[in-house]
C-alpha cells in the first residue's frame with residue numbers, strides 16, 4: 200500500500216496533520232466534516248489524502264450531518280472519523296448518543312477552543328471535558344482520550360480507532376487549539392510497526408442474529424455490517440438482543456444500557472492510560488490532562504528544586520475515569536492540585552475520586568493561554 | 582403488470598417477529614410500503630443489497646418491519662447517514678423512508694444537500710400534512726388553514742411543495758402521487774429504484790388519527806376523497822391559472838433526468854486526485 204506521506208521516519212508537523220496521518224494509518228477510510236477553527240486542518244489533510252488511498256472525504260452541510268455520515272459509513276464497514284471544535288461538537292451530541300446506543304465504532308475529534316458559544320476560535324481551552332463525557336442525553340458510556348503533544352495526538356488517534364473497533368463504541372479524541380497548530384517532531388511509523396484492530400464480525404448466522412447480544416461474554420457483540428446478507432435492523436430506540444425496539448420494557452432497557460457500561464468498565468484497566476512523573480514519594484500531586492501537563496512537568500521540576508516533593512499524574516484517558524486510583528493517590532499525598540484551562544471540570548472528577556482523603560485545589564485559567572509553570576509553582580508554594 | 586397477492590409480498594419481505602405494525606387503522610403508510618415492496622419484487626432486486634434508512638416518525642418505523650438491513654436514525658438525519666453508507670459501499674441500494682416533517686422541517690437542510698450532491702438514494706416520502714407520531718402538530722407541508730395541535734386556529738404559514746423543491750435542487754427523478762394512485766405509484770418507485778442519483782417519490786397519505794380527526798375527516802375514505810378533490814394532474818395543471826391552482830396540489834412526474842450521481846462523481850474525483858498527484862500514469 201502506498202501512503203501519501205512518508206512513513207517509517209520523523210516529520211515536523213502540526214497536531215491536526217498528525218491526527219489525519221494517524222487516522223489513515225489506523226485504517227480510516229471515511230471522513231466527513233464541516234470546517235471549523237482550529238480543527239479545519241484535519242479536514243484539509245484528509246481531503247488531500249483520502250482519495251489517494253481510495254477513501255472518502257466529504258464536506259457535509261453541518262456537523263450533525265458529518266457525524267451521521269460517519270455512523271452510516273461505519274455500518275457499511277468503514278473505519279470512520281470526523282473532527283470539529285466546541286460549537287460543532289455541541290451539534291453532534293444527539294448523534295453521538297445514537298452511536299453509543301447502536302454501538303457504532305467511530306472516532307470524533309474535538310479540538311477545543313475557548314467557549315461557550317463561538318468564544319475564542321483560535322485560542323486553546325479545556326472547556327469541553329464535561330461535554331465530551333456527558334454531552335449527550337441519557338445514561339451512556341464512551342471513551343475520551345486526551346493528548347498533550349503532537350506525537351501523542353498521533354499515537355492516541357491510532358489508539359482511538361483501536362478502542363472504538365474493539366469495544367464497538369464512539370471514542371472522543373479531546374485535544375485543543377495549542378496542540379492542533381503547534382509543530383513538533385513526530386515519528387510516523389510504517390504500517391507494520393503499528394497494531395490495528397478491526398471490529399469483531401459475526402462468525403455464523405447465530406451470532407449475526409444477535410447484533411446487540413453478548414455471545415462472547417465480554418459485553419461486545421460482533422457487528423454484522425450491512426450488505427452481508429444478515430439483514431440487521433439498527434435503531435436508537437431501546438432494543439433487545441436482536442435489535443427489535445422494546446421501548447417500554449424496563450428490564451430490557453436496563454440490560455442494554457448496563458451492558459454498554461459494562462463492556463467498557465470491565466475493561467477499564469486496558470482502556471485507562473496515565474503517566475506518572477516523580478509521583479512515588481510525592482507529598483503534593485498535580486493532576487492534569489492535555490496541554491497543561493507540559494507546564495506541569497516543568498512546575499514539578501521547579502518545585503523539587505525548591506525542596507518540595509511534588510509529582511505529576513497525567514491522564515491520557517479522561518473517561519472512563521479511575522476514581523479508585525485517585526483515591527489511592529489521595530491517601531498517599533497531602534494535597535492535590537488540578538491546573539486546567541477552564542473554571543473547574545476535571546477538578547470535580549478528581550475531587551470525587553479523592554473522596555476527602557486529601558485536599559483538592561483547582562488552578563483554573565481561562566482566556567486562551569496555557570498555564571505557565573510558575574503560575575502552578577506559585578500556587579503550590581502559596 | 583402481474584399483481585402478486587398481498588400475502589405473498591408480506592411473507593416474502595416482512596419480519597414476522599416484528600408484526601403487527603404500529604400503524605393506526607386507515608393509515609396510508611402500509612399502502613406505500615406495499616407499493617415499495619411490489620416495486621422491489623417486480624424488479625427482482627436482491628434483498629441483501631438494499632439498505633433501508635429512516636429518521637423518526639411513524640413513516641420512519643417502516644425499516645423495522647421489512648426484512649432488510651435497516652438504519653433507523655435520528656429525526657431528520659436519515660439522508661446524512663445514507664451518505665456514509667452509500668459512499669462506503671456503492672453496491673448497496675438505499676431506500677430512505679421519511680415523513681414530511683422529518684424530511685422537510687428538521688431534515689430540510691440534509692434533504693436539499695443530498696439532492697444537490699445527487700446522492701444515490703430513493704426517497705419514499707409520506708406526506709400526511711402532519712406530525713403523526715407526536716400527535717398531530719402542523720407540518721411544513723400543511724396547506725394554509727389546515728389545523729394541527731400547534732395551529733389550532735388553522736395554519737397561517739405557507740407550505741413547502743416538496744416535489745418542486747426537489748426538482749429545483751436538482752433531483753434526477755421526482756414524482757408525487759396519492760396513495761390511491763397505486764399503479765402510478767408502483768411504476769414511479771420502480772423507475773426511481775433503477776435510476777442513478779437522487780430520486781424521490783412523494784405520496785399524499787392519509788393519517789386519519791392525528792390529522793384527519795382535527796380536520797373533519799375522521800376516516801381514510803374521507804381523506805382519500807379530499808385528496809381526489811385537491812389534487813390536479815400535471816397535464817391539467819399546466820392549463821390552469823395561478824388562481825385556479827390556489828390550494829391545489831399537482832400530482833404526476835416532475836423530473837426525469839440522468840445527471841451523474843454522487844458515487845460516480847466521487848469515483849471520478851479519486852481518479853482526478855491520483856492523476857494530479859502523479860500516482861497514475
Ligand SMILES: Cc1ncc(C[n+]2csc(CCOP(=O)(O)OP(=O)(O)O)c2C)c(N)n1
Nearest residue numbers: 638639640656680681682683711712713714
Ligand atoms: C430532535 C427531535 N426533535 C423532536 C422529536 C419528536 N418527534 C418525533 S416524530 C416527530 C415528527 C414526525 O412527523 P413526520 O416526520 O411528518 O412523520 P409522521 O409521524 O407524520 O409519519 C417529532 C417532531 C424527535 N424525536 N427528535
Ligand code: SF4
Nearest residue numbers: 604605608639713788
Ligand atoms: S398517527 Fe397517522 S401517520 Fe401515524 S400511524 Fe397513525 S395514521 Fe399513520
